[in-house]
Amino acid sequence: MSRHDLTALFDPVSVVVVGASDNRAKWGNWLALGALKGPRPVYLVNARADTVLGRPAYRSVRDVPGPVGLAAIAVPAAHVDEAVDDAIAMGATAIVGISTGLGESGPEGRAREAALAARVRDAGAVLLGPNCLGVFDSGAGLELSSNPLPSGRVAFVSQSGNLSLELASLLVEHGMGFSRFASLGNQAHLEAADLVLGCIDHEGTDAIAVYAEDFRDGRRFVAAAREAADAGKPVVLLTVGAGEASARQAQSHTGSMVSSSAVVDAACHEAGVIRVHTPQEMADVLAQLCAVSRADGPRIAVLADGGGHASIAADVAEHAGLVVPHFSPALSGAVAAHLPPSASTANPVDVAGGGEQDITCFAKVADAVLASGEVDALVMSGYFGGYGVYGGDLETGENATAARLAAVARERGRALAVHSMFPQSTAAVALRAGGVPVYRSVEGAVRSLAISVRARDLDPLPVLPPPAEPLATTDYWASRALLTDAGVPFPGARVVTSRSDVVAAAVELRFPLVLKGLGLLHKSDSGGVVLGLRDVGSLLAAYDDVVARLAPPACSVEEMADLTEGVELIVGVRRDPRFGPVAMVGLGGIYTEVIHDVATALAPVSPHHVERLLRSLRGSALLTGARGRRPVDVAAAARIVALVTDVAAAHPELADVEVNPLLVTPDGALALDARTLPA
């Protein structure tokens, strides 16, 4: 997809700090100090001072003597427009808006901010912020932030400032740091998606971390992240709004549009994005992503000194969804060859004191295990790192073993993750130097490994179709017709508004029949649906009764499906304000209401993907023939669900399209009811 050239932002020809200050409590001071560390010309602008930081200061950007590249704006809101316009006039190609009091202040500020962004865009420049906390590029020597940041290979795009400080310190513990940092602020022009795109070709970046509360154009973010993932630059996302309280807070904080957690999960799935929930998790996962080798699957071996550590690591791994397979006799034998007789050698491996006897056993076992093809990764847990700490004479050997372990992970191309009780030991440092992530807790090592297993076979991204002719009305019959026209099968049916209509319908349709009162909010709850009508007499009686009780504008007479061997599904497509149409599919009826068993995906969803969603349901055994039933036709159901998502995606004027129930039997699938709601 089309990208902004962000060189102007991350490696500008010069930096102008507008609002530069000697006051050490001000942004204009921090920005100036940071800018001056870099290799490029820096111009300090202050409307009232002749010098700042002992250097000549300029009254306006217009007075700057050299070419203007990036202008960092740290003046009160009232002066922002002038400063930006001056910078554009002087040829600035990037604006970093630190100033607050625009878009986040209310409707008036939002309008000013939008106009400002438009002027920047029209000038061919880019705007980061406003209300942002700066930008950083380690390789380019650009440091426009409130605090120094550690250098490394992670690009961090963030809507929060303090989180960047926390992530920085957590990465430092992993021996890591930032290649780039960009604070999003109000995203008036550059959005998270643009920053992600701008880092894909950045040589200094191995992985991209994003903290966002509001995704703006969510589909664009998904496409950008997917492009990064496909290019081998995995994206890790931390967002909020999973719970009620944080959604409340994020909305009041920035006016952000917060999407539901299930929608974000669906978006991450499409995008190949790894979602995390805390800064610690983010740092831990980034360490896996930047490691010398990554895991291509969930099978791991565990290697520890002591049964306790071995067992705990295995339990945590299985709980995290990893698999700890029993070794083949051949592999178990190969492992045993390096260990004392008391060792456990079948996975988890407990060296049982073998480390004291021969510290190199860890590397030998790791090599045997990672060469075997029986696992995708090895997790070491517990004492390693401490042999040198406690028994001084083992330190050299332990460090050499650490280096050898890193070499094994590289040579075998399989992941190695280490939990060490001694995360600051020289052996741990040696492991990190070789590209092996080392964690201070076993859950840190194992859970981050589990969620960073490389995704394979990502589906093509869903493409939104061009909008179709909007639906004129959204009553039951119009909804049904919309779906029928798209190929969704329904039972035969007729609209009736009189007793003679009823008789005519009875002639054309096949008994047993169902009578539905139309235009009623909850048809079945209000007694507006009568099932199992076996002859004209009972059909007419039912019609008379429904009309007398509920006075619906019309009724529908429909052939009644045979539910005997069927399973009811529910399909709904709702429109998220950020991610557009989102499909939910689940087991219908009591399952949906009682255990809320649904799966979510961005619409439109392919039949293949729908099948996967259906099989991911907790109750999916119902579809494949539990308790001696015949399996139902999941493929037919998937085709119909996919059609429903196609229709919904083509109708942005609809907030909701629902088929409930969708009956799926061993011999096919049939929509039994439909509903649409205008946006």
Place this chain on the structure above:
Amino acid sequence: MSRHDLTALFDPVSVVVVGASDNRAKWGNWLALGALKGPRPVYLVNARADTVLGRPAYRSVRDVPGPVGLAAIAVPAAHVDEAVDDAIAMGATAIVGISTGLGESGPEGRAREAALAARVRDAGAVLLGPNCLGVFDSGAGLELSSNPLPSGRVAFVSQSGNLSLELASLLVEHGMGFSRFASLGNQAHLEAADLVLGCIDHEGTDAIAVYAEDFRDGRRFVAAAREAADAGKPVVLLTVGAGEASARQAQSHTGSMVSSSAVVDAACHEAGVIRVHTPQEMADVLAQLCAVSRADGPRIAVLADGGGHASIAADVAEHAGLVVPHFSPALSGAVAAHLPPSASTANPVDVAGGGEQDITCFAKVADAVLASGEVDALVMSGYFGGYGVYGGDLETGENATAARLAAVARERGRALAVHSMFPQSTAAVALRAGGVPVYRSVEGAVRSLAISVRARDLDPLPVLPPPAEPLATTDYWASRALLTDAGVPFPGARVVTSRSDVVAAAVELRFPLVLKGLGLLHKSDSGGVVLGLRDVGSLLAAYDDVVARLAPPACSVEEMADLTEGVELIVGVRRDPRFGPVAMVGLGGIYTEVIHDVATALAPVSPHHVERLLRSLRGSALLTGARGRRPVDVAAAARIVALVTDVAAAHPELADVEVNPLLVTPDGALALDARTLPA
């Protein structure tokens, strides 16, 4: 319950180290060095040396010149019996068996170990181990371990050595340490339960941590832990075997009997024990338990500087099962009084830079929030601890605020847990000094708070009844009779072995009837159950057909229950090798098989407790009237389930007692099928 006096173990009159050594790689060296740090006489015994560590050594315990208190045995397995017998003869009241090669080596070693333990017990002494890693008492100055341990207020009882090192270093980060440590080893005499009991009255202990792979007498462990919890000494348990691999490992490692995770959970629930899954979690929870105030409920407030930290903490909290309620207008106003206008004040609270303006705002907000009665705890997350680090002039104020925060938590009697990006800052140290736990990650703070919310209203512990007369046979009819005699209602039924029996049954019973072929493994799968027989003719036809196809030894003719408004439950009581009879109750039929929706408790279970289990099921809405159904008689079902658990508990010869289905309708409950299996 009866306790061993463990003064002899933790505060002996003297220590004899048998196998004391100058070799720095040997246990006999470490023990001697540790023992000599203490305030009591130490005697070093070595069969071949005249001196050890420059002190006179004795050839045998029998040569020791003073009173013998604790004897630590670190000699090869072949010499253990002699050493222990000598120690007993000299009046030793505690034996610490470091030596390996006994119970864990095979059947012969187990027999020797059992005999040894019996001799120690008969002498009125206690034996820790063998195959253990020592004992430590901070207050008594007893240090018999391989490494120095930090002093503090946590008693740790462990079946693993390396875990004690890890827990020690994790506690040190929290400014905590051990009051006592005891390594369990093979538990030949003293078991985990004994050590827990022995710490209840220990003044230096605030909380008891246990790592165990094998609980031995599980019911005794539950009773001991419960006694500790009731006495205000909460017990935290780390165990393994939740996954397949660790169960495999633990069994091969120590021959331990590993109980299923659900059984351990049930045991923990009864015992009021907090279960954790990693050493880090254990340390984090212990910090909450030893804090100045604990949470009595799940409602928390979040206080942060920055919307990101506020929202993430709230999300993590809700995910962990805590509640983040919206503040009342009054409380929100009280909070706002201390903060700048840009702050969010309704929970989560974002001070939005308020800390820089007035660092004391944190304590003021905390006081308002914890005094309000609207929450049970406050979680601070993010920057606090850093105001002093970055802005030097704020350091004094931040430290004073930290002290004030601790005072607020104490005065208000409500929990305060802090996540700080600066966990080693002076403010963090000041918080810890005041009894406020400080965590390096928000998940550490929040999850540990969630699982340490004080349990209320624990049920009385289930009491195993005396064994009843064992069941002679366990066929269907005998099982049914056993339960019927106990008061479990079944539909009317007759055993039939001939067509004339069938006719007689038809006269006595009420149609419709069910015919069941008896003695068949899976009655319904093999077509051995025929439902809905409405007259004698169809009953006879069904009988003839079942006899012809399956040739059962007998059949049962039973009145058929009306399932229309009913929900099927399943009840089973299985015998765990460690914890005895364990009850499972769940939604029956398709729910059990498809979504495995069951709850577990130690049997016998009271009707009140059964009701709670039923209401805890994911699908419990089925019982309370989902989708317009009438609610079913949960109380009646609970009474019957309780009866089934009573019966199973009284029959230790049965491995399994099952009622499936147990039909519960709006008007009562009825067992429709039963099964027992011999142990």
